[in-house]
Amino acid sequence: MRTRVTRARARQLARLRGTPWRTNAEVPAAAGSIERLCALTPAAERLLAATAEHRGWSPRTQHRLRRVARTLADLADDDRCPRAPAAEADVAQALHLRALPEAE
Amino acid sequence: MLTRSYSASVLGVEGFVVTVEADVGLGLPGLTLVGRASGALMEARERVRSALGHCGHKLHPRKQVVNLAPADERKDSPGIDLAVACALLASHEVVPAERLQGLMLWGELSLDGSLRPAAGTLVIADCARRMGFTSLAVAEASADEAAVLGGLAVLPVRDLPQLVAHLRGDREIGAHAANDPPPRPPRELHDLEDVRGLVLARRAIEVMAAGGHNVLLHGPPGVGKTMLARRAIGLYPPLDDEAALEVTKIFGVAGLRAVDGLVREVPLRAPHHTVSVAGLLGGGPFLRPGEVSLAHRGVLFLDELPEFSRGCLEALREPLEEGVVRIVRARGSVGFPARFQLLAAMNPCPCGFLGHPDRTCVDNPAAVLRYQQRVSGPLLDRIDVAVSVTPARPESCARPTHRSRARRCGPA
Structure with a gap:
């Protein structure tokens, strides 16, 4: 698992080179x-x-999910180019990973 | 004779130069310290006088005035002691005044004249380098921390007589070479490989470590939320140079430890839920960084999230978004970096068993709602990944047999 994390971090750094950010979570929503x-x-x-x-989500939540989907794509085992867009499966998993506690 | 020496003071995580002026003139004998010295620095008068006396340099029985400029900024660190002593020594013509130019002095004096390290050495070294000083005199114990940046001659000083000999040119102090401390044995880090079951939660932790996201784990008591959270830190790669510098500065200002080199481990802060707003965000009489800043570039772990006070939880919203926390007090305002990742854990209801596969929740719905509403919507909106941690099934908790271990060693 640590190798996967290290590789995902390297992919992000490569993609975010030339920007002040280092991880997907830091990418701001502003200015596209x-x-x-x-x-x-x-x-x-x-x-x-x-x-x-x-589900009536705010734009901020959508942006957050977009970042998580990107991280999931970075974690993937395949040799997708780090600049390739995140796939539907990544978004689906990101949605699945957002289960806030709710009263039943 | 009017003389000047230079020191610095810390505001937030930045330093500013303090010019220490000493004058000996006519008037009632005594030593006066002016220029908004407060806290421990107020007592510098007594420490310096005693230290000078013990080193054989009695102050003349005349009126001595020491001014700390800029006079409108508050200075509270005893690290300025050394500069006060040197300015006085120069005004008594014990050391040549021109030797104090381009030299920044940082250290606390003890009564016998030996020098103690003062908190925030790295911030002071950074300030000295930026402001064009050529050398920095610090206590021996903090020489390693000061030499991290390079670009400055760091003079490790044991005691006042040694510095006096250096300033007179009798016996020079050699510049401290920045030597990398021997790599510390890596912290006992637990990976998540030996955690059984909890597939979803492990995935959430992995995403968190890889992409810097905020995570909320919720589930019944005893299923391993806290255990997972504590292991998460083992997945992080060490801090790079820039991040390590930022973290070391914050740790130094907070006086957390005498640093021998840079902090390389990703910080994990886990404040108890009784923490105050000032403790979490920073503040206090001398504007110290809080837990969110100490978790900068690392993880802030809040166990039992709904038990934290409402003020604390809501106060997290701004730093979560901005990555800085701006503390404003009547005296002034200061910004601390706070780019941390939030890792929170909570039970789904007061009894903890809501949604448990085998046990029934005994709380009434209103109580559950009240409990969950303690964590506000805007805060939850800032969480990227939230997973329900359900108890691992006994079969998935069992130690792997040889056969299953052989299977696991396959493509995974």
Whole structure:
């Protein structure tokens, strides 16, 4: 697991070179940086937008999920190019990893 | 004769130069310290007088005035002692005044004239380098910390007579060579490899360490939330140079430890839920950094999140977003870096068993709602990953047999 984390960090550093940020979580939402640096495939964009509308999420929450999806793509074992957009599966997993406690 | 020496004082995590002026003139004999000295520095008068006396330099029985400029900034660190002593020595013509130019002095005097390290040495060294000083005299114990930056001749001083001999040119003190401290044996770090079950929670921790996200773990008591959180720190790579410098400065200002070189381990701060707002964010009479700043570039672990006071939780919102915390008090304002990751753990309800596969929750719904509402929506909005930690099944907790271990060694 530590190797995966180290590799994901290296991928982020490579992608974020030339910016003041080091991790996906630090990428600000302003001025389109997040769309550029945490890009999603069209199918992934659709999934995120649909779920956000369904659950009434704020733009901030959507941005946070976008960053998490990017991290999941960085953690992936395959040899995707670090600049390739995050896939639908990454977004789906990010959505799954956001289960806030709720009263039943 | 009017003489000057130079020291510095800490404001937030930055230093500013303090010019110490000493004058001996006519008037009632005594030593007066002016220029908003407060706290431990107020007593510098007595320490310096005694230290000079013990080193054989009695002050003339005349009126001695020491001014700390800029006079409108408050100075509270006893690290300025050494500069006060040197300015007085120069005004008594014990040491040549021109030798004090370009030299920053930082250390606390003890009554017998020996020099003690003062907190915040790295911040002072940074300030000296930026302001064009060529050398910095510090206590021997903090020479390593001061030499980390380079670009400055660091003079390790044992006691006042040694510095006097150096300033007179009798016996020069050699500049301290920045030697990397022997690498400390790595902290006993637990990886998550030996944790069984808890697949979702382990994934959440992995995402947190990889991407710098904020995580909330919620679940019944005793399933391993706290255990996971404490192990998370083992996944982080060591801090790079820039981050290590920032963290070391904050630790130094907080007086947490006498640093021998840079802090390389990712900080983990786990304040108890009774922490006060000032303790969490920073503040106090001398504006010290709080837990959020001490967790800068690291992890702030808040166990039992709903038990923290409302003020504390809401106060986290701004630093979570901005990465800095700006403390404003009547006396002034100061910004501390606070780019930390939040890792929180909580039970889903007061009894803890809501959503448990085998046990029933005994709380009434209103109590559950009240408990969960202690953590506000805006705070939850700033959490990236939230997972429910359910108890690991007994079979997944069992130690792996040889066969299953052989299987695990496959492509994973």
